[in-house]
Amino acid sequence: MNELFEQLDFTEDPCYEKIIADLLERQYSIVEDFFPAGDVIALRHALLDKYEEDRFKKAAIGNRVNEVIEKTVRGDFILWLNEACANTAEELFFSKINHFVSYLNKTCFLGILHKEFHYAIYPKGTFYKRHLDTFQNDDRRKLSMVFYLNEENWQPEYGGELVLYKEEHGKECPVTIYPYPGRMVIFESQVLEHEVRPVERERLSITGWLKTS
Numbered sequence: 001m002n003e004l005f006e007q008l009d010f011t012e013d014p015c016y017e018k019i020i021a022d023l024l025e026r027q028y029s030i031v032e033d034f035f036p037a038g039d040v041i042a043l044r045h046a047l048l049d050k051y052e053e054d055r056f057k058k059a060a061i062g063n064r065v066n067e068v069i070e071k072t073v074r075g076d077f078i079l080w081l082n083e084a085c086a087n088t089a090e091e092l093f094f095s096k097i098n099h100f101v102s103y104l105n106k107t108c109f110l111g112i113l114h115k116e117f118h119y120a121i122y123p124k125g126t127f128y129k130r131h132l133d134t135f136q137n138d139d140r141r142k143l144s145m146v147f148y149l150n151e152e153n154w155q156p157e158y159g160g161e162l163v164l165y166k167e168e169h170g171k172e173c174p175v176t177i178y179p180y181p182g183r184m185v186i187f188e189s190q191v192l193e194h195e196v197r198p199v200e201r202e203r204l205s206i207t208g209w210l211k212t213s
């Protein structure tokens with residue numbers, strides 16, 4: 001009986017359905033305005049306030065038990081989000097993410113149990129060389145998500161493109177994605193190598209992972 005009620009409760013979400021179809025077909029999806037413009041601005045301010053309070057640290061490579069700071073690989077600064085002490089903007093962020101994760105778990109049997117997100121700032125001149133979002137000693141990351149928090153007037157000449165290295169019929173086909181505000185990119189962590197091209201302006205984002213354990 002409970003199961004029946006759950007099914008009746010379920011309403012199909014066209015945006016989430018599009019993401020799922022894209023992931024199945026090409027391992028990535030791009031959504032403009034995953035969050036309303038006002039939420040993007042609030043998250044940008046939250047990020048900048050925390051950056052000014054000096055709470056960010058130089059990003060490392062490897063996971064938390066096995067991390068090395070390597071400027072020739074990545075030059076961004078990060079701060080992990082903490083759902084337990086989220087501000088208003090971050091609460092909105094997590095409530096949407098939780099809704100999305102429960103939708104994925106209901107419809108795709110992905111078994112996402114954990115998530116982790118960090119703010120990121122790439123200062124002028126920095127980049128993140130081509131990599132895969134899984135570590136040698138940890139393959140729990142299933143889906144990578146990036147939310148861009150840049151100003152409205154972000155221009156292509158500012159650089160900072162995310163390049164996804166897709167493979168089609170044994171041939172490499174790079175996909176170039178500009179970090180326009182409100183844009184969300186989601187891709188399969190264990191499949192798609194990617195890089196962040198050098199930036200000419202400070203580049204702001206939230207990056208995170210949906211994990212199976």
Ligand SMILES: O=C(O)CCC(=O)C(=O)O
Nearest residue numbers: 128133146162196205207
């Ligand atoms: O900011 C982006 O576009 C991607 C960042 C990234 O690849 C990472 O943090 O692992």
Ligand SMILES: [Fe+2]
Nearest residue numbers: 131132133194
């Ligand atoms: Fe990455």
